Amino acid sequence: MxxxxxxxxxxxxxxxxxxxxxxxxxxxxxxxxxxxxxxxxxxxxxxxxxxxxxxxxxxxxxxxxxxxxxxxxxxxxxxxxxxxxxxxxxxxxxxxxxxxxxxxxxxxxxxxxxxxxxxxxxxxxxxxxxxxxxxxxxxxxxxxxxxxxxxxxxxxxxxxxxxxxxxxxxxxxxxMPLNDQELRNCIYRGKYNELLIELSSDPDYMAIMGLKAPEKRMKDVEYVLRFAAFYHATYLKYKPSMARFLNEDMKTHQKISDEDATKLRKAFKNSMTLIRSMIGSNAFRRYYRGDDENINGYWEPKRFNASLFDVLTWGFTNYDKNLVMANLDAIREGWIALMTEDENFIESIERSTSSLKSVTYRFDAWRKVLSEVLSSTSTQPRCFTRVLKQKLFDTNPTCQICNQQIAEVDDAAVDHIEQYWLGGKTIPENARLTHRYCNWARSKKDVA
Structure with missing residues (x-):
């Protein structure tokens, strides 16, 4: 014909x-x-x-x-x-x-x-x-x-x-209309799109996300894009909406150079390796502290939080992999503390998450935690180690404030008996094990 x-x-x-x-x-x-x-x-x-x-x-x-x-x-x-x-x-x-x-x-x-x-x-x-x-x-x-x-x-x-x-x-x-990432997959075809698809099959990434095979509607690729967009522009150049921000990144890097692709690939893989080592499959789920009715904290069992994904994955791109690996326990404690103690951070990952205010606050908060842990030159550490917390928990998992048993080690906080701000030292002899909620509630009372 x-x-x-x-x-x-x-x-x-x-x-x-x-x-x-x-x-x-x-x-x-x-x-x-x-x-x-x-x-x-x-x-x-x-x-x-x-x-x-x-x-x-x-x-x-x-x-x-x-x-x-x-x-x-x-x-x-x-x-x-x-x-x-x-x-x-x-x-x-x-x-x-x-x-x-x-x-x-x-x-x-x-x-x-x-x-x-x-x-x-x-x-x-x-x-x-x-x-x-x-x-x-x-x-x-x-x-x-x-x-x-x-x-x-x-x-x-x-x-x-x-x-x-x-x-x-x-x-x-x-x-069955295309979702946002499927449309991007069509419109912004080329080397960059192929790289995002490649990275979505990274073993550490798939393990963290709980994936055994590629996600059918390409949501896994979209999260790789979220990482890449903040890696390229940083949160300082973010402007709502999130969809527009992601589209712009795909458009800008559609014909990504081999050199830039290598840098992005390395940054992504390093970040996923560190996150998997630090927190595993709970990486992008919120940790909830207890409350007056139930003092036991818990990990969000189902819902994946994209806002947590953005800040956690981006943060590690600014530091040497070996430095982060050597401080994973302290970083992990700081991460959980953000989700249980910083009310503004909690607000930024739960409501109006794509607003400029929310995005800026949560990235800034995580940046400060990492800086405090990884850039500290103090001879007197502010926080107790996870090793000590695990030892105290294994010895006696009883909260020293409410006298009830702590269900899991992630719900435990190690508190200074003599408060740090009053000169108390961060040593085992000055440590006590508490619920995160009990420690948080006590600190609120002290401030009041």
Whole structure:
């Protein structure tokens, strides 16, 4: 079939860019155009094309697989019932291979079924086929599926490259619209996007995030971007909204140099290694101190706090890895103390988290904690070590203020018997174990 300029997508590219000269004339060679082939291939020909590597299901700008088996099964059922399917859109690459820009999920459902990856489930019109793999179907039904023709529109390689991605963005606004990171994955394609995806597979990062595989909707990549954006600009140049801040970072570094990519990769990996060593899977969860009704503190069991992610990961990029590693216990204590004792910090990670005020405060607060721990030249430390706290807890986990048992070591604080500000020394003989809440409440009373 001959290649021809697309006609039926005029409404799709109505903001087509046209370069004009000073007289307003339109140079033909500068007009952005789309050329297409329209075909009706059977499913089995596309299946074989994919097997040969001539049809790419997951180009770098595509979303990750999100269809469940019930939805895949309904698609197969529709084909058996000979229900017409929407158009599939492909894009021809310079090397002649074709990439799927709309219809990836449907084709993946077809190909996986033909490969006997899953059996049919949840069918209502053809319930007798539930539980059947492709190999279990009768021959006529197999032939029906293999020979089923679908309409494809292929954007030829002669077409303007940027328009191909603009069309992809508009095509994917239907039943399962793209989230912010999936849109960025499409719009800001290139070396930087590929680097973010690479870093999202870092073993330490995945362990901290509790991931065994890439997150289907690319939220894991978005958090890597959050790290990178604050690494590049720092919080001092942050301006709301967060989405705009992240978009700007992707735009600015879309063609990142190899040198800058190496620096970012090293900073990210060092930060993840340190965080995993310091606090593990609780890294980006808030720690709650107790209250009058329940004095026992606890880690947030489910909710991930992006604000904590931002400050914790950024902070370690400003210090030598070995220096941080040597002081992880003291840093860990300072981190938990921020979440239990600093009311303004708590406010900044819970309410209006993307406001300039909240972002600035929480980054400043964490910066000061790290500076106090890592830059201290005092011969008399302010805080007791975690080793001493663990020893006191193992010996007698009883709060010396309320006389009740402390449930876990993270909920314990080591307090000065003779207060530090009155000259008390930070030595084991002047240490007592308390609940974080009891120690916090006592300090409030002392101030009052």
């Amino acid at each position: 001959p290649t021809e300029p697309v006609e039926e997508f005029d409404e799709l590219i109505e903001d087509e860019t046209i370069i004009t000269d000073e007289n307003g004339d339109e140079p033909a060679h500068d007009r952005r155009r789309i050329f297409t082939d329209k075909l009706d291939p059977p499913i089995d020909s596309l299946f074989l094309k994919n097997k040969r590597g001539d049809l790419i299901l997951d180009p770098i700008f595509q979303r990750r697989p999100v269809w469940d088996l019930a939805r895949c099964s309904r698609l197969i059922e529709s084909v058996i019932l000979e229900v017409p399917l929407p158009v599939f859109y492909l894009a021809e690459s310079k090397d002649g291979t074709e990439e799927v820009i709309d219809g990836q999920q449907r084709l993946r459902a077809f190909f996986n079924y033909l490969d006997n990856v899953y059996s049919l489930t949840g069918l209502k019109a053809l319930p007798h086929l539930n539980g059947k793999y492709f190999r279990d179907l009768e021959k006529p039904t197999q032939k029906l599926i293999l020979g089923y023709s679908i309409r494809t529109v292929t954007f030829k390689k002669e077409s303007d490259e940027n328009l191909r991605f603009e069309i992809f963005e508009r095509l994917n606004t239907g039943a």
